[in-house]
Amino acid sequence: MEKQLFAIFGNPVQHSRSPLMHNHVFKKLHFSGCYSRILLQDGSRLKESFFAHRLSGANITVPHKEAAFKACDEVRGFAKEIGVVNTLINEKGRLIGYNTDADGFLFAVKEFDALKDILIIGAGGTAKALARKFKAEGYEVHVLNRSAPNLIYFKEAGFETYTWETCPISAYDLIVNTTSAGLSDDALPAPLALLEPLLKKSRYGADVIYGKETPFLRLCKQKQLTCKDGADMLLGQGVLANAYFTDGKYTLEEIQRAMKESFLF
Ligand SMILES: NC(=O)c1ccc[n+]([C@@H]2O[C@H](COP(=O)([O-])OP(=O)(O)OC[C@H]3O[C@@H](n4cnc5c(N)ncnc54)[C@H](OP(=O)(O)O)[C@@H]3O)[C@@H](O)[C@H]2O)c1
Structure with a gap:
């Protein structure tokens, strides 16, 4: 099965622990996915970059979360209220936005x-x-x-x-x-x-x-x-984002247990 690709967009993005967290969950739960970092200077190019990298999903960090909201074809849940998106999902070529930070x-x-x-x-x-x-x-x-x-x-x-x-x-x-x-x-x-x-x-x-x-x-x-x-917040938002990435295949408890292990590295 072809690996699904995920990434975090931000500027700066080098400090982000998200690749470590999500890749560890993918490995532990035998999900065929790979998560990397993308340094993005211009938030208005987010959508283009997302699809150019053939991503299935992404997280967005500073300073592009409001640009991510604008880039979406559809925004769901709490993100709609606040106009801020930190998680993107590719749903059959449409960009769907969520917020898991709060x-x-x-x-x-x-x-x-x-x-x-x-x-x-x-x-x-x-x-x-x-x-x-x-x-x-x-x-x-x-x-x-x-x-x-x-x-x-x-x-x-x-x-x-x-x-x-x-x-x-x-x-x-x-x-x-x-x-x-x-x-x-x-x-x-x-x-x-x-x-x-x-x-x-x-x-x-x-x-x-x-x-x-x-x-x-x-x-x-x-x-x-x-x-x-912010480590526990990082864990909390990451677990919820991973549940979107893996499309409900695993329980939040399974994801949390696996993701928490990555905090020991
Ligand atoms: N732990 C986690 O899981 C987690 C999740 C989400 C975000 N974060 C972190 O949250 C932080 C903010 O992210 P964001 O997306 O909300 O950023 P943002 O939308 O760019 O907002 C940044 C805010 O910080 C203020 N600011 C920036 N530099 C400042 C300084 N030197 N002194 C005082 N105020 C300053 C800005 O003030 P002005 O309005 O005056 O410009 C603005 O209000 C980042 O460090 C990010 O890594 C962590």
């Missing part, structure tokens, strides 16, 4: 108890997915971003929004960094003078970046918050 993040923070007030730092694709999902689950969501234009979407959707200059020092149950600050640099997602008092009043901290201790996570630890990086 459910992946909920999976990651399920051990954090009594969450009510949540501050999301960042206003990109990941922030949209998490904000909408948290709201749907009944949490109070506030959004802080360095610049105002990307906050308009959140304001119109009924969220409290702040820039660095207007953010009050309130107590939160959870503060999440969804920006790419710290991904390939050593930056905090907001000024130290703002983050320090916010973290001092808060209980839990989470970063969606994985594989390194970001300056944000380091600061959370200094302020003695219980915190976690």
